[in-house]
Amino acid sequence: MPSIRPRRSALYVPGSSPRALAKAPSLGADVVILDLEDAVAPAEKDAARARAVETVAAFRQAGSPVEIVVRANGLGTPWIEADLAAIAAARPDALLLPKISRAEDLARVRALLAPDAALPLWAMIETPLAVLDPLSIATARDERLPLEMLVLGLNDLARETGTRQVPGRAPMLPWLMTALAAARAAGIGILDGVFNDIADEAGFAAECRQGRDCGFDGKTVIHPRQVDGANAAFAPSAEEIARATRIAGVFDLAENAGKGVVMVDGRMVERLHADMAQRLLRLAEAIAARG
Structure with missing residues:
Protein backbone atom coordinates (compact mmCIF):
# COMPACT_ATOMS: atom_id res chain seq x y z
CA MET A 1 0.00 0.00 0.00
CA PRO A 2 1.18 3.58 -0.61
CA SER A 3 2.99 5.34 2.20
CA ILE A 4 1.48 8.34 3.96
CA ARG A 5 3.39 11.50 4.82
CA PRO A 6 2.15 13.13 8.04
CA ARG A 7 1.19 16.78 7.64
CA ARG A 8 -0.41 17.40 11.02
CA SER A 9 1.29 20.78 11.46
CA ALA A 10 2.65 23.16 8.83
CA LEU A 11 4.59 26.02 10.42
CA TYR A 12 5.00 29.31 8.56
CA VAL A 13 8.51 30.70 9.07
CA PRO A 14 9.42 34.21 7.80
CA GLY A 15 12.13 34.04 5.17
CA SER A 16 13.44 37.34 6.51
CA SER A 17 14.30 35.96 9.96
CA PRO A 18 17.65 34.09 10.12
CA ARG A 19 16.98 33.15 13.75
CA ALA A 20 13.60 31.60 12.98
CA LEU A 21 14.97 29.78 9.93
CA ALA A 22 17.78 28.27 11.98
CA LYS A 23 15.35 26.97 14.60
CA ALA A 24 12.75 25.66 12.14
CA PRO A 25 13.97 22.04 11.78
CA SER A 26 13.93 21.43 15.53
CA LEU A 27 10.43 22.71 16.34
CA GLY A 28 8.57 19.45 15.75
CA ALA A 29 6.41 20.51 12.81
CA ASP A 30 5.76 17.97 10.08
CA VAL A 31 6.03 20.73 7.48
CA VAL A 32 7.99 24.00 7.50
CA ILE A 33 6.77 26.67 5.08
CA LEU A 34 9.48 29.23 4.33
CA ASP A 35 7.43 32.35 3.67
CA LEU A 36 8.49 34.92 1.09
CA GLU A 37 5.06 36.55 0.90
CA ASP A 38 3.01 38.01 3.78
CA ALA A 39 5.71 37.76 6.47
CA VAL A 40 8.33 39.66 4.45
CA ALA A 41 8.46 43.43 3.88
CA PRO A 42 9.03 44.60 0.27
CA ALA A 43 12.52 45.86 1.04
CA GLU A 44 13.51 42.43 2.37
CA LYS A 45 12.17 40.26 -0.46
CA ASP A 46 15.48 39.61 -2.23
CA ALA A 47 17.35 38.81 0.98
CA ALA A 48 14.54 36.52 2.18
CA ARG A 49 14.60 34.62 -1.10
CA ALA A 50 18.34 34.02 -0.78
CA ARG A 51 17.95 32.86 2.84
CA ALA A 52 15.14 30.48 1.88
CA VAL A 53 17.33 28.87 -0.79
CA GLU A 54 20.14 28.47 1.75
CA THR A 55 17.72 26.96 4.27
CA VAL A 56 16.46 24.38 1.78
CA ALA A 57 20.07 23.33 1.15
CA ALA A 58 20.74 23.14 4.90
CA PHE A 59 17.69 20.92 5.44
CA ARG A 60 18.89 18.62 2.68
CA GLN A 61 22.44 18.44 4.02
CA ALA A 62 21.21 17.67 7.54
CA GLY A 63 18.92 14.92 6.27
CA SER A 64 15.98 16.49 8.09
CA PRO A 65 12.73 14.46 7.94
CA VAL A 66 10.76 17.72 7.98
CA GLU A 67 8.93 18.46 4.73
CA ILE A 68 10.16 21.82 3.46
CA VAL A 69 7.94 24.07 1.35
CA VAL A 70 8.58 27.59 0.08
CA ARG A 71 5.73 30.08 -0.35
CA ALA A 72 6.40 32.44 -3.25
CA ASN A 73 4.97 35.88 -3.75
CA GLY A 74 1.80 36.12 -5.78
CA LEU A 75 1.25 36.35 -9.50
CA GLY A 76 1.34 39.99 -10.58
CA THR A 77 3.93 40.98 -7.99
CA PRO A 78 7.37 42.19 -9.10
CA TRP A 79 9.05 39.29 -7.29
CA ILE A 80 7.25 36.26 -8.74
CA GLU A 81 9.63 35.44 -11.60
CA ALA A 82 12.74 35.62 -9.41
CA ASP A 83 10.96 33.59 -6.73
CA LEU A 84 9.98 30.85 -9.14
CA ALA A 85 13.47 30.59 -10.66
CA ALA A 86 15.17 30.41 -7.26
CA ILE A 87 12.69 27.97 -5.72
CA ALA A 88 12.76 25.63 -8.72
CA ALA A 89 16.56 25.56 -8.58
CA ALA A 90 16.56 24.92 -4.82
CA ARG A 91 14.15 21.96 -5.21
CA PRO A 92 12.23 22.05 -1.92
CA ASP A 93 9.57 19.39 -1.34
CA ALA A 94 6.94 21.74 -2.77
CA LEU A 95 6.23 25.27 -3.97
CA LEU A 96 3.29 27.01 -2.27
CA LEU A 97 1.45 29.55 -4.44
CA PRO A 98 -0.67 32.24 -2.79
CA LYS A 99 -4.00 33.62 -4.03
CA ILE A 100 -4.73 31.01 -6.68
CA SER A 101 -8.22 31.96 -7.85
CA ARG A 102 -8.70 29.78 -10.93
CA ALA A 103 -7.10 26.96 -12.87
CA GLU A 104 -5.63 29.51 -15.27
CA ASP A 105 -3.47 30.87 -12.44
CA LEU A 106 -1.79 27.48 -12.08
CA ALA A 107 -1.29 27.37 -15.85
CA ARG A 108 0.44 30.77 -15.70
CA VAL A 109 2.78 29.59 -12.95
CA ARG A 110 3.61 26.41 -14.86
CA ALA A 111 4.38 28.49 -17.95
CA LEU A 112 6.69 30.79 -15.98
CA LEU A 113 8.70 27.92 -14.51
CA ALA A 114 11.66 26.69 -16.54
CA PRO A 115 11.04 23.70 -18.84
CA ASP A 116 13.34 21.52 -16.72
CA ALA A 117 11.66 22.46 -13.41
CA ALA A 118 9.95 19.56 -11.69
CA LEU A 119 8.40 19.87 -8.24
CA PRO A 120 4.98 19.54 -6.61
CA LEU A 121 2.78 22.62 -6.30
CA TRP A 122 0.58 23.61 -3.36
CA ALA A 123 -2.16 26.20 -3.88
CA MET A 124 -3.60 28.67 -1.39
CA ILE A 125 -7.40 28.86 -1.45
CA GLU A 126 -7.98 32.36 -0.11
CA THR A 127 -10.07 34.39 -2.57
CA PRO A 128 -13.82 34.52 -3.27
CA LEU A 129 -13.29 33.09 -6.76
CA ALA A 130 -11.29 30.18 -5.36
CA VAL A 131 -13.96 29.10 -2.86
CA LEU A 132 -16.66 29.38 -5.51
CA ASP A 133 -14.90 26.81 -7.72
CA PRO A 134 -12.07 25.01 -5.91
CA LEU A 135 -12.67 21.87 -7.97
CA SER A 136 -11.35 23.47 -11.17
CA ILE A 137 -8.15 24.33 -9.30
CA ALA A 138 -7.80 20.94 -7.61
CA THR A 139 -8.21 19.07 -10.90
CA ALA A 140 -5.82 21.23 -12.97
CA ARG A 141 -3.35 18.41 -13.59
CA ASP A 142 0.23 18.41 -14.86
CA GLU A 143 2.64 15.47 -14.58
CA ARG A 144 5.81 17.56 -14.33
CA LEU A 145 4.39 20.13 -11.90
CA PRO A 146 1.53 18.29 -10.16
CA LEU A 147 -0.81 19.98 -7.71
CA GLU A 148 -0.42 18.07 -4.46
CA MET A 149 -2.12 20.17 -1.77
CA LEU A 150 -4.72 22.86 -1.15
CA VAL A 151 -4.05 25.22 1.77
CA LEU A 152 -6.80 27.39 3.26
CA GLY A 153 -5.94 31.06 3.69
CA LEU A 154 -8.77 32.31 5.88
CA ASN A 155 -7.30 35.69 6.82
CA ASP A 156 -7.20 36.86 3.21
CA LEU A 157 -10.60 35.34 2.60
CA ALA A 158 -12.04 37.21 5.58
CA ARG A 159 -10.51 40.46 4.34
CA GLU A 160 -11.89 40.08 0.83
CA THR A 161 -15.39 39.01 1.86
CA GLY A 162 -15.93 40.91 5.10
CA THR A 163 -16.66 37.63 6.86
CA ARG A 164 -16.01 37.66 10.60
CA GLN A 165 -13.70 34.98 11.98
CA VAL A 166 -15.70 33.83 14.99
CA PRO A 167 -15.34 30.76 17.27
CA GLY A 168 -16.72 27.73 15.45
CA ARG A 169 -16.20 29.41 12.06
CA ALA A 170 -19.87 29.01 11.11
CA PRO A 171 -19.76 31.71 8.38
CA MET A 172 -16.82 29.98 6.68
CA LEU A 173 -17.71 26.31 7.13
CA PRO A 174 -19.42 26.00 3.73
CA TRP A 175 -16.24 27.25 2.05
CA LEU A 176 -14.03 24.96 4.10
CA MET A 177 -16.05 21.89 3.27
CA THR A 178 -16.38 22.76 -0.43
CA ALA A 179 -12.60 23.09 -0.67
CA LEU A 180 -12.13 19.83 1.22
CA ALA A 181 -14.54 18.00 -1.08
CA ALA A 182 -12.67 19.38 -4.11
CA ALA A 183 -9.35 18.14 -2.74
CA ARG A 184 -10.72 14.68 -2.06
CA ALA A 185 -12.38 14.51 -5.48
CA ALA A 186 -9.00 15.28 -7.04
CA GLY A 187 -7.16 12.83 -4.78
CA ILE A 188 -4.93 15.49 -3.17
CA GLY A 189 -4.36 16.74 0.38
CA ILE A 190 -5.73 19.79 2.15
CA LEU A 191 -4.56 21.82 5.16
CA ASP A 192 -6.73 23.97 7.41
CA GLY A 193 -6.07 27.70 7.87
CA VAL A 194 -4.23 29.40 10.71
CA PHE A 195 -5.56 30.36 14.15
CA ASN A 196 -4.51 33.93 14.89
CA ASP A 197 -4.74 34.21 18.70
CA ILE A 198 -1.52 32.57 19.88
CA ALA A 199 -2.45 33.06 23.55
CA ASP A 200 -5.85 31.32 23.22
CA GLU A 201 -4.80 27.71 23.68
CA ALA A 202 -8.34 26.46 24.31
CA GLY A 203 -9.63 28.16 21.18
CA PHE A 204 -6.79 26.73 19.13
CA ALA A 205 -7.43 23.22 20.46
CA ALA A 206 -11.13 23.52 19.64
CA GLU A 207 -10.41 24.67 16.10
CA CYS A 208 -7.92 21.80 15.62
CA ARG A 209 -10.58 19.31 16.74
CA GLN A 210 -13.04 20.88 14.33
CA GLY A 211 -10.52 20.65 11.50
CA ARG A 212 -9.86 16.99 12.25
CA ASP A 213 -13.61 16.27 12.41
CA CYS A 214 -14.07 18.02 9.07
CA GLY A 215 -11.43 15.79 7.49
CA PHE A 216 -8.41 18.06 7.04
CA ASP A 217 -4.97 16.45 6.95
CA GLY A 218 -3.49 19.02 9.32
CA LYS A 219 -3.35 22.69 10.23
CA THR A 220 -1.15 25.58 9.22
CA VAL A 221 0.29 27.33 12.28
CA ILE A 222 1.98 30.68 12.87
CA HIS A 223 3.90 30.07 16.09
CA PRO A 224 6.02 27.21 17.44
CA ARG A 225 3.82 26.91 20.55
CA GLN A 226 0.95 25.77 18.27
CA VAL A 227 2.90 22.85 16.78
CA ASP A 228 2.38 20.29 19.56
CA GLY A 229 -1.35 20.97 19.73
CA ALA A 230 -1.81 20.49 16.01
CA ASN A 231 0.32 17.34 16.03
CA ALA A 232 -1.79 15.86 18.82
CA ALA A 233 -5.13 16.81 17.29
CA PHE A 234 -4.40 15.37 13.85
CA ALA A 235 -2.78 12.13 15.07
CA PRO A 236 -4.83 8.98 15.71
CA SER A 237 -5.55 8.42 19.40
Missing part, protein backbone atom coordinates in the same frame (compact mmCIF):
# COMPACT_ATOMS: atom_id res chain seq x y z
CA ALA A 238 -4.65 5.19 21.19
CA GLU A 239 -8.33 4.20 21.14
CA GLU A 240 -8.58 4.86 17.40
CA ILE A 241 -5.46 2.80 16.74
CA ALA A 242 -6.75 -0.08 18.86
CA ARG A 243 -10.09 -0.11 17.08
CA ALA A 244 -8.48 0.21 13.64
CA THR A 245 -6.24 -2.74 14.48
CA ARG A 246 -9.30 -4.88 15.19
CA ILE A 247 -11.03 -3.80 11.97
CA ALA A 248 -8.18 -3.62 9.45
CA GLY A 249 -7.81 -7.34 8.80
CA VAL A 250 -11.27 -8.60 9.67
CA PHE A 251 -12.18 -9.42 6.07
CA ASP A 252 -8.96 -11.39 5.63
CA LEU A 253 -10.22 -14.01 8.10
CA ALA A 254 -11.40 -17.23 6.51
CA GLU A 255 -14.82 -17.04 8.17
CA ASN A 256 -15.42 -13.60 6.64
CA ALA A 257 -14.34 -14.41 3.09
CA GLY A 258 -17.01 -13.24 0.69
CA LYS A 259 -18.86 -11.20 3.30
CA GLY A 260 -19.65 -7.56 2.77
CA VAL A 261 -20.54 -6.77 6.37
CA VAL A 262 -19.38 -8.19 9.71
CA MET A 263 -19.85 -7.29 13.37
CA VAL A 264 -16.90 -5.85 15.35
CA ASP A 265 -17.32 -4.65 18.94
CA GLY A 266 -21.07 -4.60 18.48
CA ARG A 267 -20.93 -2.39 15.38
CA MET A 268 -21.54 -3.22 11.74
CA VAL A 269 -18.32 -2.96 9.71
CA GLU A 270 -18.18 -2.83 5.92
CA ARG A 271 -15.15 -3.31 3.70
CA LEU A 272 -14.82 0.46 3.31
CA HIS A 273 -14.34 0.67 7.09
CA ALA A 274 -11.49 -1.84 6.84
CA ASP A 275 -9.88 0.32 4.14
CA MET A 276 -10.21 3.40 6.37
CA ALA A 277 -8.73 1.48 9.30
CA GLN A 278 -5.74 0.41 7.23
CA ARG A 279 -5.11 4.02 6.17
CA LEU A 280 -5.29 5.19 9.79
CA LEU A 281 -2.76 2.56 10.82
CA ARG A 282 -0.39 3.61 8.03
CA LEU A 283 -0.67 7.20 9.26
CA ALA A 284 0.07 6.10 12.83
CA GLU A 285 3.10 4.15 11.63
CA ALA A 286 4.39 7.14 9.65
CA ILE A 287 4.00 9.41 12.69
CA ALA A 288 5.79 6.89 14.91
CA ALA A 289 8.63 6.64 12.39
CA ARG A 290 9.22 10.39 12.71
CA GLY A 291 10.02 9.89 16.41
Whole structure:
Protein backbone atom coordinates (compact mmCIF):
# COMPACT_ATOMS: atom_id res chain seq x y z
CA MET A 1 0.00 0.00 0.00
CA PRO A 2 1.18 3.58 -0.61
CA SER A 3 2.99 5.34 2.20
CA ILE A 4 1.48 8.34 3.96
CA ARG A 5 3.39 11.50 4.82
CA PRO A 6 2.15 13.13 8.04
CA ARG A 7 1.19 16.78 7.64
CA ARG A 8 -0.41 17.40 11.02
CA SER A 9 1.29 20.78 11.46
CA ALA A 10 2.65 23.16 8.83
CA LEU A 11 4.59 26.02 10.42
CA TYR A 12 5.00 29.31 8.56
CA VAL A 13 8.51 30.70 9.07
CA PRO A 14 9.42 34.21 7.80
CA GLY A 15 12.13 34.04 5.17
CA SER A 16 13.44 37.34 6.51
CA SER A 17 14.30 35.96 9.96
CA PRO A 18 17.65 34.09 10.12
CA ARG A 19 16.98 33.15 13.75
CA ALA A 20 13.60 31.60 12.98
CA LEU A 21 14.97 29.78 9.93
CA ALA A 22 17.78 28.27 11.98
CA LYS A 23 15.35 26.97 14.60
CA ALA A 24 12.75 25.66 12.14
CA PRO A 25 13.97 22.04 11.78
CA SER A 26 13.93 21.43 15.53
CA LEU A 27 10.43 22.71 16.34
CA GLY A 28 8.57 19.45 15.75
CA ALA A 29 6.41 20.51 12.81
CA ASP A 30 5.76 17.97 10.08
CA VAL A 31 6.03 20.73 7.48
CA VAL A 32 7.99 24.00 7.50
CA ILE A 33 6.77 26.67 5.08
CA LEU A 34 9.48 29.23 4.33
CA ASP A 35 7.43 32.35 3.67
CA LEU A 36 8.49 34.92 1.09
CA GLU A 37 5.06 36.55 0.90
CA ASP A 38 3.01 38.01 3.78
CA ALA A 39 5.71 37.76 6.47
CA VAL A 40 8.33 39.66 4.45
CA ALA A 41 8.46 43.43 3.88
CA PRO A 42 9.03 44.60 0.27
CA ALA A 43 12.52 45.86 1.04
CA GLU A 44 13.51 42.43 2.37
CA LYS A 45 12.17 40.26 -0.46
CA ASP A 46 15.48 39.61 -2.23
CA ALA A 47 17.35 38.81 0.98
CA ALA A 48 14.54 36.52 2.18
CA ARG A 49 14.60 34.62 -1.10
CA ALA A 50 18.34 34.02 -0.78
CA ARG A 51 17.95 32.86 2.84
CA ALA A 52 15.14 30.48 1.88
CA VAL A 53 17.33 28.87 -0.79
CA GLU A 54 20.14 28.47 1.75
CA THR A 55 17.72 26.96 4.27
CA VAL A 56 16.46 24.38 1.78
CA ALA A 57 20.07 23.33 1.15
CA ALA A 58 20.74 23.14 4.90
CA PHE A 59 17.69 20.92 5.44
CA ARG A 60 18.89 18.62 2.68
CA GLN A 61 22.44 18.44 4.02
CA ALA A 62 21.21 17.67 7.54
CA GLY A 63 18.92 14.92 6.27
CA SER A 64 15.98 16.49 8.09
CA PRO A 65 12.73 14.46 7.94
CA VAL A 66 10.76 17.72 7.98
CA GLU A 67 8.93 18.46 4.73
CA ILE A 68 10.16 21.82 3.46
CA VAL A 69 7.94 24.07 1.35
CA VAL A 70 8.58 27.59 0.08
CA ARG A 71 5.73 30.08 -0.35
CA ALA A 72 6.40 32.44 -3.25
CA ASN A 73 4.97 35.88 -3.75
CA GLY A 74 1.80 36.12 -5.78
CA LEU A 75 1.25 36.35 -9.50
CA GLY A 76 1.34 39.99 -10.58
CA THR A 77 3.93 40.98 -7.99
CA PRO A 78 7.37 42.19 -9.10
CA TRP A 79 9.05 39.29 -7.29
CA ILE A 80 7.25 36.26 -8.74
CA GLU A 81 9.63 35.44 -11.60
CA ALA A 82 12.74 35.62 -9.41
CA ASP A 83 10.96 33.59 -6.73
CA LEU A 84 9.98 30.85 -9.14
CA ALA A 85 13.47 30.59 -10.66
CA ALA A 86 15.17 30.41 -7.26
CA ILE A 87 12.69 27.97 -5.72
CA ALA A 88 12.76 25.63 -8.72
CA ALA A 89 16.56 25.56 -8.58
CA ALA A 90 16.56 24.92 -4.82
CA ARG A 91 14.15 21.96 -5.21
CA PRO A 92 12.23 22.05 -1.92
CA ASP A 93 9.57 19.39 -1.34
CA ALA A 94 6.94 21.74 -2.77
CA LEU A 95 6.23 25.27 -3.97
CA LEU A 96 3.29 27.01 -2.27
CA LEU A 97 1.45 29.55 -4.44
CA PRO A 98 -0.67 32.24 -2.79
CA LYS A 99 -4.00 33.62 -4.03
CA ILE A 100 -4.73 31.01 -6.68
CA SER A 101 -8.22 31.96 -7.85
CA ARG A 102 -8.70 29.78 -10.93
CA ALA A 103 -7.10 26.96 -12.87
CA GLU A 104 -5.63 29.51 -15.27
CA ASP A 105 -3.47 30.87 -12.44
CA LEU A 106 -1.79 27.48 -12.08
CA ALA A 107 -1.29 27.37 -15.85
CA ARG A 108 0.44 30.77 -15.70
CA VAL A 109 2.78 29.59 -12.95
CA ARG A 110 3.61 26.41 -14.86
CA ALA A 111 4.38 28.49 -17.95
CA LEU A 112 6.69 30.79 -15.98
CA LEU A 113 8.70 27.92 -14.51
CA ALA A 114 11.66 26.69 -16.54
CA PRO A 115 11.04 23.70 -18.84
CA ASP A 116 13.34 21.52 -16.72
CA ALA A 117 11.66 22.46 -13.41
CA ALA A 118 9.95 19.56 -11.69
CA LEU A 119 8.40 19.87 -8.24
CA PRO A 120 4.98 19.54 -6.61
CA LEU A 121 2.78 22.62 -6.30
CA TRP A 122 0.58 23.61 -3.36
CA ALA A 123 -2.16 26.20 -3.88
CA MET A 124 -3.60 28.67 -1.39
CA ILE A 125 -7.40 28.86 -1.45
CA GLU A 126 -7.98 32.36 -0.11
CA THR A 127 -10.07 34.39 -2.57
CA PRO A 128 -13.82 34.52 -3.27
CA LEU A 129 -13.29 33.09 -6.76
CA ALA A 130 -11.29 30.18 -5.36
CA VAL A 131 -13.96 29.10 -2.86
CA LEU A 132 -16.66 29.38 -5.51
CA ASP A 133 -14.90 26.81 -7.72
CA PRO A 134 -12.07 25.01 -5.91
CA LEU A 135 -12.67 21.87 -7.97
CA SER A 136 -11.35 23.47 -11.17
CA ILE A 137 -8.15 24.33 -9.30
CA ALA A 138 -7.80 20.94 -7.61
CA THR A 139 -8.21 19.07 -10.90
CA ALA A 140 -5.82 21.23 -12.97
CA ARG A 141 -3.35 18.41 -13.59
CA ASP A 142 0.23 18.41 -14.86
CA GLU A 143 2.64 15.47 -14.58
CA ARG A 144 5.81 17.56 -14.33
CA LEU A 145 4.39 20.13 -11.90
CA PRO A 146 1.53 18.29 -10.16
CA LEU A 147 -0.81 19.98 -7.71
CA GLU A 148 -0.42 18.07 -4.46
CA MET A 149 -2.12 20.17 -1.77
CA LEU A 150 -4.72 22.86 -1.15
CA VAL A 151 -4.05 25.22 1.77
CA LEU A 152 -6.80 27.39 3.26
CA GLY A 153 -5.94 31.06 3.69
CA LEU A 154 -8.77 32.31 5.88
CA ASN A 155 -7.30 35.69 6.82
CA ASP A 156 -7.20 36.86 3.21
CA LEU A 157 -10.60 35.34 2.60
CA ALA A 158 -12.04 37.21 5.58
CA ARG A 159 -10.51 40.46 4.34
CA GLU A 160 -11.89 40.08 0.83
CA THR A 161 -15.39 39.01 1.86
CA GLY A 162 -15.93 40.91 5.10
CA THR A 163 -16.66 37.63 6.86
CA ARG A 164 -16.01 37.66 10.60
CA GLN A 165 -13.70 34.98 11.98
CA VAL A 166 -15.70 33.83 14.99
CA PRO A 167 -15.34 30.76 17.27
CA GLY A 168 -16.72 27.73 15.45
CA ARG A 169 -16.20 29.41 12.06
CA ALA A 170 -19.87 29.01 11.11
CA PRO A 171 -19.76 31.71 8.38
CA MET A 172 -16.82 29.98 6.68
CA LEU A 173 -17.71 26.31 7.13
CA PRO A 174 -19.42 26.00 3.73
CA TRP A 175 -16.24 27.25 2.05
CA LEU A 176 -14.03 24.96 4.10
CA MET A 177 -16.05 21.89 3.27
CA THR A 178 -16.38 22.76 -0.43
CA ALA A 179 -12.60 23.09 -0.67
CA LEU A 180 -12.13 19.83 1.22
CA ALA A 181 -14.54 18.00 -1.08
CA ALA A 182 -12.67 19.38 -4.11
CA ALA A 183 -9.35 18.14 -2.74
CA ARG A 184 -10.72 14.68 -2.06
CA ALA A 185 -12.38 14.51 -5.48
CA ALA A 186 -9.00 15.28 -7.04
CA GLY A 187 -7.16 12.83 -4.78
CA ILE A 188 -4.93 15.49 -3.17
CA GLY A 189 -4.36 16.74 0.38
CA ILE A 190 -5.73 19.79 2.15
CA LEU A 191 -4.56 21.82 5.16
CA ASP A 192 -6.73 23.97 7.41
CA GLY A 193 -6.07 27.70 7.87
CA VAL A 194 -4.23 29.40 10.71
CA PHE A 195 -5.56 30.36 14.15
CA ASN A 196 -4.51 33.93 14.89
CA ASP A 197 -4.74 34.21 18.70
CA ILE A 198 -1.52 32.57 19.88
CA ALA A 199 -2.45 33.06 23.55
CA ASP A 200 -5.85 31.32 23.22
CA GLU A 201 -4.80 27.71 23.68
CA ALA A 202 -8.34 26.46 24.31
CA GLY A 203 -9.63 28.16 21.18
CA PHE A 204 -6.79 26.73 19.13
CA ALA A 205 -7.43 23.22 20.46
CA ALA A 206 -11.13 23.52 19.64
CA GLU A 207 -10.41 24.67 16.10
CA CYS A 208 -7.92 21.80 15.62
CA ARG A 209 -10.58 19.31 16.74
CA GLN A 210 -13.04 20.88 14.33
CA GLY A 211 -10.52 20.65 11.50
CA ARG A 212 -9.86 16.99 12.25
CA ASP A 213 -13.61 16.27 12.41
CA CYS A 214 -14.07 18.02 9.07
CA GLY A 215 -11.43 15.79 7.49
CA PHE A 216 -8.41 18.06 7.04
CA ASP A 217 -4.97 16.45 6.95
CA GLY A 218 -3.49 19.02 9.32
CA LYS A 219 -3.35 22.69 10.23
CA THR A 220 -1.15 25.58 9.22
CA VAL A 221 0.29 27.33 12.28
CA ILE A 222 1.98 30.68 12.87
CA HIS A 223 3.90 30.07 16.09
CA PRO A 224 6.02 27.21 17.44
CA ARG A 225 3.82 26.91 20.55
CA GLN A 226 0.95 25.77 18.27
CA VAL A 227 2.90 22.85 16.78
CA ASP A 228 2.38 20.29 19.56
CA GLY A 229 -1.35 20.97 19.73
CA ALA A 230 -1.81 20.49 16.01
CA ASN A 231 0.32 17.34 16.03
CA ALA A 232 -1.79 15.86 18.82
CA ALA A 233 -5.13 16.81 17.29
CA PHE A 234 -4.40 15.37 13.85
CA ALA A 235 -2.78 12.13 15.07
CA PRO A 236 -4.83 8.98 15.71
CA SER A 237 -5.55 8.42 19.40
CA ALA A 238 -4.65 5.19 21.19
CA GLU A 239 -8.33 4.20 21.14
CA GLU A 240 -8.58 4.86 17.40
CA ILE A 241 -5.46 2.80 16.74
CA ALA A 242 -6.75 -0.08 18.86
CA ARG A 243 -10.09 -0.11 17.08
CA ALA A 244 -8.48 0.21 13.64
CA THR A 245 -6.24 -2.74 14.48
CA ARG A 246 -9.30 -4.88 15.19
CA ILE A 247 -11.03 -3.80 11.97
CA ALA A 248 -8.18 -3.62 9.45
CA GLY A 249 -7.81 -7.34 8.80
CA VAL A 250 -11.27 -8.60 9.67
CA PHE A 251 -12.18 -9.42 6.07
CA ASP A 252 -8.96 -11.39 5.63
CA LEU A 253 -10.22 -14.01 8.10
CA ALA A 254 -11.40 -17.23 6.51
CA GLU A 255 -14.82 -17.04 8.17
CA ASN A 256 -15.42 -13.60 6.64
CA ALA A 257 -14.34 -14.41 3.09
CA GLY A 258 -17.01 -13.24 0.69
CA LYS A 259 -18.86 -11.20 3.30
CA GLY A 260 -19.65 -7.56 2.77
CA VAL A 261 -20.54 -6.77 6.37
CA VAL A 262 -19.38 -8.19 9.71
CA MET A 263 -19.85 -7.29 13.37
CA VAL A 264 -16.90 -5.85 15.35
CA ASP A 265 -17.32 -4.65 18.94
CA GLY A 266 -21.07 -4.60 18.48
CA ARG A 267 -20.93 -2.39 15.38
CA MET A 268 -21.54 -3.22 11.74
CA VAL A 269 -18.32 -2.96 9.71
CA GLU A 270 -18.18 -2.83 5.92
CA ARG A 271 -15.15 -3.31 3.70
CA LEU A 272 -14.82 0.46 3.31
CA HIS A 273 -14.34 0.67 7.09
CA ALA A 274 -11.49 -1.84 6.84
CA ASP A 275 -9.88 0.32 4.14
CA MET A 276 -10.21 3.40 6.37
CA ALA A 277 -8.73 1.48 9.30
CA GLN A 278 -5.74 0.41 7.23
CA ARG A 279 -5.11 4.02 6.17
CA LEU A 280 -5.29 5.19 9.79
CA LEU A 281 -2.76 2.56 10.82
CA ARG A 282 -0.39 3.61 8.03
CA LEU A 283 -0.67 7.20 9.26
CA ALA A 284 0.07 6.10 12.83
CA GLU A 285 3.10 4.15 11.63
CA ALA A 286 4.39 7.14 9.65
CA ILE A 287 4.00 9.41 12.69
CA ALA A 288 5.79 6.89 14.91
CA ALA A 289 8.63 6.64 12.39
CA ARG A 290 9.22 10.39 12.71
CA GLY A 291 10.02 9.89 16.41
